[in-house]
Amino acid sequence: MGHGLGGLLNATFGNAAELIIAGIALSKGLTNVVKASITGSIIGNVLLVLGFSILMGGTKYKEQRFNRTAATSSVISLSLAAIGLIIPTVFHRAADRTPGGWSPLVEQKLSLGIAVVMFLTYFCMLGFSLRTHKHLYRGAGEHEQTGRQWSRSKAVIILLIATAFVALLSEFLVGTIESVRDSVGLTEVFVGVIIVAIVGNAAEHSTAILMAMKNKMDLSVGIAIGSSLQIALFVAPVLIFLSYAFGRPMDLEFTLPEVVAVVVSVFVLFQISSDGETNWIEGIQLLSLYLILGILFFYLPEPAHTAP
Amino acid sequence: MGHGLGGLLNATFGNAAELIIAGIALSKGLTNVVKASITGSIIGNVLLVLGFSILMGGTKYKEQRFNRTAATSSVISLSLAAIGLIIPTVFHRAADRTPGGWSPLVEQKLSLGIAVVMFLTYFCMLGFSLRTHKHLYRGAGEHEQTGRQWSRSKAVIILLIATAFVALLSEFLVGTIESVRDSVGLTEVFVGVIIVAIVGNAAEHSTAILMAMKNKMDLSVGIAIGSSLQIALFVAPVLIFLSYAFGRPMDLEFTLPEVVAVVVSVFVLFQISSDGETNWIEGIQLLSLYLILGILFFYLPEPAHTAP
Amino acid sequence: MGHGLGGLLNATFGNAAELIIAGIALSKGLTNVVKASITGSIIGNVLLVLGFSILMGGTKYKEQRFNRTAATSSVISLSLAAIGLIIPTVFHRAADRTPGGWSPLVEQKLSLGIAVVMFLTYFCMLGFSLRTHKHLYRGAGEHEQTGRQWSRSKAVIILLIATAFVALLSEFLVGTIESVRDSVGLTEVFVGVIIVAIVGNAAEHSTAILMAMKNKMDLSVGIAIGSSLQIALFVAPVLIFLSYAFGRPMDLEFTLPEVVAVVVSVFVLFQISSDGETNWIEGIQLLSLYLILGILFFYLPEPAHTAP
Numbered sequence: 001m002g003h004g005l006g007g008l009l010n011a012t013f014g015n016a017a018e019l020i021i022a023g024i025a026l027s028k029g030l031t032n033v034v035k036a037s038i039t040g041s042i043i044g045n046v047l048l049v050l051g052f053s054i055l056m057g058g059t060k061y062k063e064q065r066f067n068r069t070a071a072t073s074s075v076i077s078l079s080l081a082a083i084g085l086i087i088p089t090v091f092h093r094a095a096d097r098t099p100g101g102w103s104p105l106v107e108q109k110l111s112l113g114i115a116v117v118m119f120l121t122y123f124c125m126l127g128f129s130l131r132t133h134k135h136l137y138r139g140a141g142e143h144e145q146t147g148r149q150w151s152r153s154k155a156v157i158i159l160l161i162a163t164a165f166v167a168l169l170s171e172f173l174v175g176t177i178e179s180v181r182d183s184v185g186l187t188e189v190f191v192g193v194i195i196v197a198i199v200g201n202a203a204e205h206s207t208a209i210l211m212a213m214k215n216k217m218d219l220s221v222g223i224a225i226g227s228s229l230q231i232a233l234f235v236a237p238v239l240i241f242l243s244y245a246f247g248r249p250m251d252l253e254f255t256l257p258e259v260v261a262v263v264v265s266v267f268v269l270f271q272i273s274s275d276g277e278t279n280w281i282e283g284i285q286l287l288s289l290y291l292i293l294g295i296l297f298f299y300l301p302e303p304a305h306t307a308p
Numbered sequence: 309m310g311h312g313l314g315g316l317l318n319a320t321f322g323n324a325a326e327l328i329i330a331g332i333a334l335s336k337g338l339t340n341v342v343k344a345s346i347t348g349s350i351i352g353n354v355l356l357v358l359g360f361s362i363l364m365g366g367t368k369y370k371e372q373r374f375n376r377t378a379a380t381s382s383v384i385s386l387s388l389a390a391i392g393l394i395i396p397t398v399f400h401r402a403a404d405r406t407p408g409g410w411s412p413l414v415e416q417k418l419s420l421g422i423a424v425v426m427f428l429t430y431f432c433m434l435g436f437s438l439r440t441h442k443h444l445y446r447g448a449g450e451h452e453q454t455g456r457q458w459s460r461s462k463a464v465i466i467l468l469i470a471t472a473f474v475a476l477l478s479e480f481l482v483g484t485i486e487s488v489r490d491s492v493g494l495t496e497v498f499v500g501v502i503i504v505a506i507v508g509n510a511a512e513h514s515t516a517i518l519m520a521m522k523n524k525m526d527l528s529v530g531i532a533i534g535s536s537l538q539i540a541l542f543v544a545p546v547l548i549f550l551s552y553a554f555g556r557p558m559d560l561e562f563t564l565p566e567v568v569a570v571v572v573s574v575f576v577l578f579q580i581s582s583d584g585e586t587n588w589i590e591g592i593q594l595l596s597l598y599l600i601l602g603i604l605f606f607y608l609p610e611p612a613h614t615a616p
Numbered sequence: 617m618g619h620g621l622g623g624l625l626n627a628t629f630g631n632a633a634e635l636i637i638a639g640i641a642l643s644k645g646l647t648n649v650v651k652a653s654i655t656g657s658i659i660g661n662v663l664l665v666l667g668f669s670i671l672m673g674g675t676k677y678k679e680q681r682f683n684r685t686a687a688t689s690s691v692i693s694l695s696l697a698a699i700g701l702i703i704p705t706v707f708h709r710a711a712d713r714t715p716g717g718w719s720p721l722v723e724q725k726l727s728l729g730i731a732v733v734m735f736l737t738y739f740c741m742l743g744f745s746l747r748t749h750k751h752l753y754r755g756a757g758e759h760e761q762t763g764r765q766w767s768r769s770k771a772v773i774i775l776l777i778a779t780a781f782v783a784l785l786s787e788f789l790v791g792t793i794e795s796v797r798d799s800v801g802l803t804e805v806f807v808g809v810i811i812v813a814i815v816g817n818a819a820e821h822s823t824a825i826l827m828a829m830k831n832k833m834d835l836s837v838g839i840a841i842g843s844s845l846q847i848a849l850f851v852a853p854v855l856i857f858l859s860y861a862f863g864r865p866m867d868l869e870f871t872l873p874e875v876v877a878v879v880v881s882v883f884v885l886f887q888i889s890s891d892g893e894t895n896w897i898e899g900i901q902l903l904s905l906y907l908i909l910g911i912l913f914f915y916l917p918e919p920a921h922t923a924p
Contacts, residue, residue, distance in 0.1 A: 062749070068583065076579045076593050083572045083597065087604050090568045098609040106607050113603040121596045128589040133370070260706045264699045270579060271692045271886060275684065281744040285692050288737045289699065295729040296703050299722050301714040376891065384887045384901050391880045391905065395912050398876050406917040414915050421911040429904045436897040441678070578887060 015235050016163040018200065022239050031250045032303075034239060036192025037200070039258040041231040043265045043293060044197030046078075049205045050224035050269070051286030057212030057220065058280025066217040068276030070129070070136040074225045075270050077125050081232030082266045084114045088253040104251070111252035112244075115237035122233035137222065190297045193258070201227065217278060225269070257300060261293045323543050324471040330547050339558045340611075342547060344500025347566040349539040351573045351601060352505030354386075357513045358532035358577070359594030365520030365528065366588025374525040376584030378437070378444040382533045383578050385433050389540030390574045392422045396561035412559070419560035420552075423545035430541035445530065498605045501566070509535065525586060533577070565608060569601045631851050632779035638855050647866045648919075650855060652808025655874040657847040659881045659909060660813030662694075665821045666840035666885070667902030673828030673836065674896025682833040684892030686745070686752040690841045691886050693741050697848030698882045700730045704869035720867070727868035728860075731853035738849035753838065806913045809874070817843065833894060841885070873916060877909045 018041060022034045057064050088111055095102035129137050181191050204227050212220040236252070243250035254262075268289055272282045326349060330342045365372050396419055403410035437445050489499050512535050520528040544560070551558035562570075576597055580590045634657060638650045673680050704727055711718035745753050797807050814821075820843050828836040852868070859866035870878075884905055888898045 069585070069587075072579065072583060073587075073589055076576060076590070079576055079579060080593060080596055080600070083576075084600060086568065086572070087600060090565055091604055091607065094563060094565050095609055098611050100609045106609075110603060110607045113607075114600050117596050117599045117603070121592060124589060124592045128587075133587060133589070255710060257706055257710050260702065264702070268692060268695055268699075271688065271695060271890075274579075274582060274890060275688060277685070279685075279689075279744075279749060281689055281740060281749070282692070284737065284740045285696060288696055288733050291733045292696070292700060292703060292730050295726060295733070296707055299707065299726045299729075301711055301716045301722075303714050377893070377895075380887065380891060381895075381897050384884060384898070387884055387887060388901060388904055388908070391884075392908060394876065394880070395908060398873055399912055399915065402871060402873050403917055406919050408917045414917075418911060418915045421915075422908050425904050425907045425911070429900065432897060432900045436895075441895060441897070582887075582890060 015230050018231065018235055019238065020163075021200075022235070023242055026239060026243050026248065026250065027246050029248050031243070031248075033188060033192055034250065035254050035258065036189050037196050038231060038236050038239075039254060039262060040193040040197030041200065041235075042078075042081075042228045043193070043261050043290065044201050045204060045224050045228040045231070046265045046269050047286045047290035047293070048198065049201055049208050049227070050221065051283050051290060052205070053208040053212035053220045053224060053283070054272075054278045055280050055283025055287065056209050057215065057217060058278065058283055060213055061215055062279065064212070064215060064217040064278045066221045066273075066276055066278070067136050068274070070133075070218070071221055071225060071273040071276065072270075073125070073128065073133075073136075074222075074229050075266065075273050077121060078225065078229055078232060078266050079270070080121060081118060081229070081236070082262045084118050084232075085252060085254050085259050085262055087114060088251055089256070089259055092253055107251045107253060108249045111240060111250075114252055115240040118233045119237040122229075122237075125229070125233070137218075187297075187300060187302045189255070189257075189300060189302075193261070193297050194294050221273065221278075225273070255303070257296055261296070265289065265293075323538050326539065326543055327546065328471075330543070331550055334547060334551050334556065334558065335554050337556050339551070339556075341496065341500055342558065343562050343566065344497050345504050346539060346544050346547075347562060347570060348501040348505030349509065349543075350386075350389075350536045351501070351569050351598065352509050353512060353532050353536040353539070354573045354577050355594045355598035355601070356506065357509055357516050357535070358529065359591050359598060360513070361516040361520035361528045361532060361591070362580075362586045363588050363591025363595065364517050365523065365525060366586065366591055368521055369523055370587065372520070372523060372525040372586045374529045374581075374584055374586070375444050376582070378441075378526070379529055379533060379581040379584070380578075381433070381436065381441075381444075382530075382537050383574070383581050385429060386533065386537055386540060386574050387578070388429060389426060389537070389544070390570045392426050392540075393560060393562050393567050393570055395422060396559055397564065397567055400561055415559045415561060416557045419548060419558075422560055423548040426541045427545040430537075430545075433537070433541070445526075495605075495608060495610045497563070497565075497608060497610075501569070501605050502602050529581065529586075533581070563611070565604055569604070573597065573601075631846050634847065634851055635854065636779075638851070639858055642855060642859055642864065642866065643862050645864050647859070647864075649804060649808055650866065651870050651874065652805050653812050654847060654852050654855075655870060655878060656809040656813030657817065657851075658694075658697075658844045659809070659877050659906065660817050661820060661840050661844040661847070662881045662885050663902045663906035663909070664814065665817055665824050665843070666837065667899050667906060668821070669824040669828035669836045669840060669899070670888075670894045671896050671899025671903065672825050673831065673833060674894065674899055676829055677831055678895065680828070680831060680833040680894045682837045682889075682892060682894070683752050684890070686749075686834070687837050687841060687889040687892070688886075689741070689744065689749075689752075690838075690845050691882065691889050693737060694841065694845055694848060694882050695886070696737060697734060697845070697852070698878045700734050700848075701868060701870050701875050701878055703730060704867055705872065705875055708869060723867045723869060724865045727856060727866075730868055731856040734849045735853040738845075738853075741845070741849070753834075803913075803916060803918045805871070805873075805916060805918075809877070809913050810910050837889065841889070871919070873912055877912070881905065881909075 018037070022037060025031075025033045025037075054064075088107060091110055092102050092107065095106070178191075181188075181195075186195070204223050208220045208223040211217075211223070240250055240252065268286065272278065272286065326345070330345060333339075333341045333345075362372075396415060399418055400410055400415065403414070486499075489496075489503075494503075512531050516528045516531045519525075519531070548558055548560065576594065580586065580594065634653070638653060641647075641649045641653075670680075704723060707726055708718055708723065711722070794807075797804075797811075802811070820839050824836045824839045827833070827839070856866055856868065884902065888894065888902065
């Protein structure tokens with residue numbers, strides 16, 4: 001019971017910054033920005049954070065190992081999330097061809113249904129990683145365990161303060177980015193998918209690289225894939241639920257480039273994680289894919305229908 | 309020689325119900341219903357039957373193992389079938405852009421060609437699993453061997469009677485489903501893909517779950533993947549051939565949602581089967597995907613061009 | 617340093633025939649033919665050469681093994697190349713929906729960017745396979761080492777002569793094929809993807825099969841996947857760069873059937889290579905896919921916009 005609650009708290013506060021920023025954007029109706037930051041967080045963690053970690057770890061160690069079963073469970077859940085992003089687009093195209101046609105209302109219902117399934121799957125994953133199969137994740141949790149000598153109340157207070165600080169800082173950063181964007185001439189989607197993802201994942205980034213250089217690949221892989229998973233299966237559904245609370249229902253229909261970016265990232269991640277070992281070329285491969293996707297989003301013109 | 313014939317008989321009679329129902333539907337020109345039931349049988353076995361089996365087995369055993377090579381061979385063949393369903397859609401889109409344009413006749417020829425390749429691949433798979441590499445499938449066949457003490461003629465007669473019975477029952481069930489559908493207001497494709505698949509695979513379903521709970525995962529995985537494989541590489545091509553006999557040629561072009569459903573199911577199946585072990589979260593993941601696809605087909609509006 | 621140079625020389629001369637033919641076609645503005653031959657070389661090596669090798673090897677040996685890590689590294693790089701071919705098509709579709717619309721110039725810039733990333737990834741792969749992790753490729757290089765007793769200058773001269781000979785021969789073959797094509801009535805894309813690929817890879821083909829029958833699967837897999845990799849990550853980018861030199865910039869946007877063909881080939885290749893062992897059914901599966909794709913390209917009508 002305690003572990004489940006701890007996991008939920010961790011997931012909530014660990015993504016508090018993302019949730020707060022996205023919540024503010026949602027309340028303003030900026031659903032495109034919210035979606036772009038979801039996409040960016042997923043591919044940022046999978047490609048950039050993990051890619052750099054594997055590359056840096058690979059410069060020190062010829063081969064590095066991690067628990068394959070633990071990694072694969074997370075990657076399959078991430079695949080589910082990627083599929084959850086494909087389905088609304090498929091629905092839109094298929095419904096468009098019928099006499100009744102496509103309607104935003106049905107799209108929202110469909111998205112809500114998928115969000116509920118993803119949300120439930122996330123809690124099953126928590127039960128799997130924190131309870132029934134926590135031995136698989138022991139390597140990943142080891143470091144955290146030794147660091148946690150605080151009492152529960154102290155920990156919660158510190159988390160709250162840190163969260164508030166991160167939220168403030170994020171708000172400031174986003175403001176700065178916005179002004180830089182306008183002067184440099186970058187599109188909204190490029191900023192959301194590429195730049196916010198780099199800035200917003202700085203903490204995960206530095207920790208994951210440090211752990212990789214200490215040859216603690218379980219932890220490094222756990223942070224990178226775990227963060228993506230939390231965004232995809234926890235933050236995204238919560239944002240859908242929140243959008244209903246704000247009276248501006250958001251659907252899960254992403255743009256074609258976003259869907260393709262997530263799908264190919266998860267596919268290459270699966271190829272790299274399925275053998276339970278890494279070397280530097282796999283880091284290069286993840287970073288190359290990040291570069292290719294960055295080029296795509298850089299040249300992508302601004303769409304007409306920016307949210308009101 | 310005996311084994312090959314046995315395998316062929318088994319494949320034919322094991323899918324006799326599906327073949328007879330689909331044959332009747334084909335003779336009435338209901339190609340959309342036939343295609344929906346092919347899709348439903350594939351994803352029903354891969355996601356629902358296997359998902360439940362892994363979940364139920366996983367409640368009793370922490371880890372369960374099966375022969376990876378045997379499973380992977382079947383999954384790759386299933387991938388071929390999924391690709392065989394993608395190709396006619398790709399052809400349609402590409403041909404539409406040429407001056408000559410797309411024609412139903414060429415689509416049928418293309419489909420017939422693919423069906424022949426799939427049919428031949430199926431017989432190679434039979435040779436592989438029943439002759440040259442039957443040792444890989446020993447775990448899966450063990451149980452069946454002990455049960456088979458009947459003479460060949462007796463077995464064939466019992467198979468024929470059982471088949472006739474199943475066919476009658478299926479016809480009755482489909483009739484009931486049709487009337488329920490009309491009163492509840494479900495679409496044809498939802499009934500075909502989701503409901504018929506649940507009812508039609510009840511036998512595979514119960515056996516696969518029982519075997520999983522007895523920790524005979526080779527058998528459980530073998531039934532679920534094997535059934536999908538027979539539908540995809542044996543039943544589907546035979547139905548194409550039959551459609552020519554009925555003078556109403558059917559092509560292999562499925563709707564976009566059906567193609568996506570099969571492709572993502574096979575992809576997740578590959579991720580789950582490639583390590584040769586299962587745990588309960590993998591069952592949850594397969595069932596989650598089934599739910600997501602169920603939601604898609606539930607909200608999908610009825611297309612205009614229902615077959616005459 | 618010597619190894620890197622050797623690898624570069626090998627990659628350049630090993631693909632000299634492809635480069636020269638494609639270069640001539642490029643200078644005439646026949647970009648569609650060039651793209652079709654890139655597609656054909658990739659799927660020809662992955663499906664036809666590897667498929668035949670595994671099948672022939674499988675008729676002599678029940679199971680054959682190869683180094684999984686080495687193969688997977690190459691397959692992941694090949695996945696990157698496949699993604700590099702998807703992105704320009706995705707860009708085209710997404711940009712078409714924006715007010716500014718799609719423009720050939722931006723498409724070329726995007727393609728150039730992707731080509732540079734692919735080119736750099738190729739050199740990283742060279743460093744990986746020839747320097748930091750050459751022990752993984754030892755099985756693959758063994759045979760070649762014993763054959764190379766020539767001095768460097770002699771080797772380079774022989775390579776140059778052989779290359780010139782191959783180029784002449786290729787030119788002749790292509791001419792013959794062209795005239796046969798016209799009399800038989802095959803489309804340009806079928807000839808480029810299927811026929812040129814069979815003829816152009818004859819050398820790789822025979823060597824790979826011979827090695828498979830001697831149970832040297834590392835070498836066989838290395839040749840087939842390595843050739844595809846060189847085409848995708850070295851030849852294709854070089855052709856993009858060359859096209860700028862000729863003043864007729866080529867982009868990386870392939871037709872939908874070509875993109876699908878490469879993606880599904882790489883996916884099935886990954887499924888087959890991820891366990892590090894092969895048997896005859898895997899050869900059949902690769903060849904079946906080749907047949908299915910061959911049928912697709914055979915029935916595909918000639919597009920209107922053949923290059924000037």
